[in-house]
Amino acid sequence: MLDVRGVTKRFGGLVAVSSVDLSVSRGEIVSLIGPNGAGKTTLFAIIAGFLKPDEGEITLNNNSISGLKPHKICKMGMVRTFQITQPFAGLNTLENIMVGAYANTSDQFIARETAERVAEMVGMTSQLYKPADGLTVAARKRLELARALATNPELLLLDEVMAGLNPTEIDEVVHVIKEICSSGVTIFLIEHVMKAVINLSDRTYVLNDGELIAKGTPRSVASDPGVIEAYLGHGAAKTMMGGDKK
Amino acid sequence: MTLLGKLKLPKAANGISAGRKSMIFLLIAAVVTLVAPTFITNKFYLDVLTLIFFTAYIGQSWNILGGYAGQFSFGGVMFFGTGAYTSTILLTTFGIPPIIGIFAAVAAGAILGLIVGYMSFRAGLRGSYFALITLAFAELLRVLANSVEFTGGGVGLFLTYAPSLKNLQFDTPTGFYYFSLILLAISIAVAIWLERSRFGAQLAAIRENEDAAEALGIDTLRCKIYAIMIMGAMGGAAGTFYAQKYLYLDPPIAYSIALSVEMLLVTIVGGMGTVFGPLVGAFVLHMVNEITRNFIDTPGLSMIVYGVILIFIISYLPNGLMGLFRKRQDILGGSLETTKNELESKDA
Amino acid sequence: MLAAAVLNGLMYGAIYALVALGLTLIYGVLHIINFAHGAMLMLALYSAFFLFKLFNIDPYVAILIVTPASFILGYVLYRWGIGKLSKGRDQNILLITLGLSIIIENSALFFFTGDQQTVNLSYSYDALDLGFVFLSYPKIISFFASLLICALLWALMSLTDLGKAIRAVAKERQGARLVGIDVEHIFAVTFGIGIACLGAAGCMLLPIFYVDPYTGNIFVVIAFTIVVLGGMGSIIGALLGGFVIGITESVGGLFLGESLGQIGISLIFIIILIFKPTGLFGSKV
Numbered sequence: 072m073l074d075v076r077g078v079t080k081r082f083g084g085l086v087a088v089s090s091v092d093l094s095v096s097r098g099e100i101v102s103l104i105g106p107n108g109a110g111k112t113t114l115f116a117i118i119a120g121f122l123k124p125d126e127g128e129i130t131l132n133n134n135s136i137s138g139l140k141p142h143k144i145c146k147m148g149m150v151r152t153f154q155i156t157q158p159f160a161g162l163n164t165l166e167n168i169m170v171g172a173y174a175n176t177s178d179q180f181i182a183r184e185t186a187e188r189v190a191e192m193v194g195m196t197s198q199l200y201k202p203a204d205g206l207t208v209a210a211r212k213r214l215e216l217a218r219a220l221a222t223n224p225e226l227l228l229l230d231e232v233m234a235g236l237n238p239t240e241i242d243e244v245v246h247v248i249k250e251i252c253s254s255g256v257t258i259f260l261i262e263h264v265m266k267a268v269i270n271l272s273d274r275t276y277v278l279n280d281g282e283l284i285a286k287g288t289p290r291s292v293a294s295d296p297g298v299i300e301a302y303l304g305h306g307a308a309k310t311m312m313g314g315d316k317k
Numbered sequence: 318m319t320l321l322g323k324l325k326l327p328k329a330a331n332g333i334s335a336g337r338k339s340m341i342f343l344l345i346a347a348v349v350t351l352v353a354p355t356f357i358t359n360k361f362y363l364d365v366l367t368l369i370f371f372t373a374y375i376g377q378s379w380n381i382l383g384g385y386a387g388q389f390s391f392g393g394v395m396f397f398g399t400g401a402y403t404s405t406i407l408l409t410t411f412g413i414p415p416i417i418g419i420f421a422a423v424a425a426g427a428i429l430g431l432i433v434g435y436m437s438f439r440a441g442l443r444g445s446y447f448a449l450i451t452l453a454f455a456e457l458l459r460v461l462a463n464s465v466e467f468t469g470g471g472v473g474l475f476l477t478y479a480p481s482l483k484n485l486q487f488d489t490p491t492g493f494y495y496f497s498l499i500l501l502a503i504s505i506a507v508a509i510w511l512e513r514s515r516f517g518a519q520l521a522a523i524r525e526n527e528d529a530a531e532a533l534g535i536d537t538l539r540c541k542i543y544a545i546m547i548m549g550a551m552g553g554a555a556g557t558f559y560a561q562k563y564l565y566l567d568p569p570i571a572y573s574i575a576l577s578v579e580m581l582l583v584t585i586v587g588g589m590g591t592v593f594g595p596l597v598g599a600f601v602l603h604m605v606n607e608i609t610r611n612f613i614d615t616p617g618l619s620m621i622v623y624g625v626i627l628i629f630i631i632s633y634l635p636n637g638l639m640g641l642f643r644k645r646q647d648i649l650g651g652s653l654e655t656t657k658n659e660l661e662s663k664d665a
Numbered sequence: 666m667l668a669a670a671v672l673n674g675l676m677y678g679a680i681y682a683l684v685a686l687g688l689t690l691i692y693g694v695l696h697i698i699n700f701a702h703g704a705m706l707m708l709a710l711y712s713a714f715f716l717f718k719l720f721n722i723d724p725y726v727a728i729l730i731v732t733p734a735s736f737i738l739g740y741v742l743y744r745w746g747i748g749k750l751s752k753g754r755d756q757n758i759l760l761i762t763l764g765l766s767i768i769i770e771n772s773a774l775f776f777f778t779g780d781q782q783t784v785n786l787s788y789s790y791d792a793l794d795l796g797f798v799f800l801s802y803p804k805i806i807s808f809f810a811s812l813l814i815c816a817l818l819w820a821l822m823s824l825t826d827l828g829k830a831i832r833a834v835a836k837e838r839q840g841a842r843l844v845g846i847d848v849e850h851i852f853a854v855t856f857g858i859g860i861a862c863l864g865a866a867g868c869m870l871l872p873i874f875y876v877d878p879y880t881g882n883i884f885v886v887i888a889f890t891i892v893v894l895g896g897m898g899s900i901i902g903a904l905l906g907g908f909v910i911g912i913t914e915s916v917g918g919l920f921l922g923e924s925l926g927q928i929g930i931s932l933i934f935i936i937i938l939i940f941k942p943t944g945l946f947g948s949k950v
Contacts, residue, residue: 617774624767
């Protein structure tokens, strides 16, 4: 569904992303992991149209999307969320989600209905009328998710949607993501929280210093020596080894 | 089939039942303003109201781009001046009556909006840079108008006094009163439409967070351009109104920075991004003007007070005076409140 | 004729550069666009005017009074005014400085009336004869004085501790705080310096120009154009930009006539903003 081939991005002398090839097939949950500064968010930004790649091609459902503007890519069925949440601060939750819903309808009532449904799916019904800038971090992450969902995407790019959440909240979000996937949305996510990566992903890519250093199932990636080395010091390898007992 | 494929259509017309209070208020206000001329014997007051309506109208045009879409322009007068010159030149050079000329002015304003908007937004100008470039465009037009022959150059253009409907000239204040009232009504209708439409939601999204809006499928460039075109169209008509009322036009009048400031001032004071903000602001600022003029009648004093008010509002009341009535902007214009109550009673 | 225009433009250009310097400094360090810049220049002009009219102080001597006073005014204005009221939002600052410019401009109108004022110095009409052009003494003095002040400013920024602190704050606010720099104070100082530039520029401009409440407006666009041309935050850029604009205005006036000549400046401004918003020397927008 999503094909990334040979994508490279330089900022001045720094190569942020180097010749990355990856793909996401319909119905999968694929994760992108890697140490901080590996270039994950940059890659997302390129895929979603916020940055132009210096080299490489990106296709969505066999249509080229390299260099297209984000709103066009959204219309083609792929939406991203932001690592640092970007709520519409002056609007309330419902209005925020409706903006997403308006991507597919110009009718106020349909947009509203859609937004209410999506809010229910992510568990925000009780907060519909709260102003977005008054939400907690966890709620904002959910709002970010809900908004993107409301555009009715085929492929959802989630950028560290678990960051800043406590274990209970993480479990909730994992559950929500699984539901979203089973309703037919393909998911590609950047994540640091290994527990979520293991529980959710069908496949995982590992990025380090802009390069892909491993790919495969989460388990095979976890035991990859190169990956462990990249993460050395983060204790992540240990977590991965113990985490799959759940 | 994705999550949202199982959508059921909502019951029609449910949402608009609320905001009923505001609808009634609106109706009463409309009736009052319509019959006012028969009760107001001193025609001077009609003139005052006309001016207030005019200011509110042009303030609303700024509001569309500035309040709703969040792009502050410091050169709004350019649409006014261009519209004024368009209909006036059509009249004085080609004999086309203003009743038709006003549509040309609207078109001219919209086209100017398209040009300025496309150039500025395409270049990614936002915030202060956008404000400044609009100022520069207005300046540019002023200098051009001053130097070119068909605008009458520095001498300006004179219109002949010939009251008639086709000339959009009236020999009593009542005529202009209704003219300005119609313009005001149109501007209010536009704002109300904006608050209930997808386009309005898109503008609000752009205002709040342009990148997020873009990510959610909003063509931010196109929306911003539409917004400035609406502003331009409205400004153009205002220009024709002015020309027909005061029968004289020159570059300092047509492209005066004072008008650019006034249109943003009334909106900010009244409340950006609200339907009635510009009207409230226009009333308040007019009151201020009257009071200061009674106090000391020297030019400049009322503007000083305006400046102080502007700073005060920005610092302490960023939502303007309307903000005192509403906590924050409802993009659905009040209909959210009722359904919220419904929702809460369902949970209970 | 062309050479004369160019030289003339150069003369004015130095003063324009000084005006723009203040603006670019304020933007470079505080990241705010001071819309009241033109109005404050007008204040400086009036100050110099009244010092001359009431106390017979030569404008060039008045520099020594007006400049420090402007600094203090700028410092206070930022520290207890703009800094506090705006809460840091870009849109707010723009509107607050707009409000400020309205207040200043109309206060001038209220107190001083709208009449144009000029000063006639004893040497106003003495000029240096260069053969192809007469350069009045005031123009020459203004030119060199402006250059001197620009040089002093450069020295301040590069050679003193204060200058280092200012540059640190401009580059990295949080980092500067961490090494103990009082950022709010530096902001206010920078703003003060920016206004002080206006104080000096006003004194130098008065003998070769005029003042009325609307003079500020003229210089707003000029100053902003120079700043975007030279690059926001670049001192060299402001200087070079000043000369370019000065010459453009002068030559433009020569070929296109007085009124149309002014178009050059707005046009340059628009073109730069659209095609190269970082200017010739500036960094990010």
